[in-house]
Amino acid sequence: MGSRGPVPKRSDQRVRRNKDETGTVEKLPxxxxxxxxxxxxEDPHPLIVDFYSSLKDSAQAQFYEPSDWQFARFTxxxxxxxxxxxxxxxxxxxxVNAALTELLVSEGARRRVRLEIEREQTTATVIDVAEMFRQQLAE
Known part of the structure; x- marks a missing residue:
């Protein structure tokens, strides 16, 4: 698990005044x-079905191993x-809340392990509704 205490700020909001003391990480290819x-x-509630489906679509799911998926099913x-x-x-x-934290389902849990998801937003045109109504009234 990550650090204890309050949820850390996002990396773009943090100001480091000292050396980051993260140890070496062993990687298994x-x-x-x-x-x-x-x-x-058996007979799952619709919220549970939706939640499991959302886990599949979540960005952190790319880090899940088979045991993580079984832990999600168990939870x-x-x-x-x-x-x-x-x-x-x-x-x-x-x-259940503690187990879901282990699965990194909340923003705070992801920040504690230094995982930030940056989802790109779709671009949309902004419509000035007031101007649209003025044009319709003028016609």
Missing amino acids: VVGQVAVPALDI LHFANKLIQSARPSSQMLAA
Whole structure:
């Protein structure tokens, strides 16, 4: 897991006054893409299905290994039980939230491990609605 404490600022907002003390990282070269398994939960709540689908489309999913996908399925199994329970447990909610943090599903969790996603926004033309109405009224 990353650092403790408050969520760090994004790298473009940080000012470093001292040396960055990150240690060396051992890298394991692996070839090939990871297959995303089916959710395979009995009677899943629609929120759980949507959440798993969003995990597949999220940028951090490119770092997931097969064990990460199984951990996601395991976590969502309990999240499904939590949602469908008549008496949801606060302890189970805390455990599910902690597990989802391990999967880097939130911005804060990604920043703690120094992972920033920069999604490009589509370009769109801005329409001045007031000007459009003035033109229509003038006609």
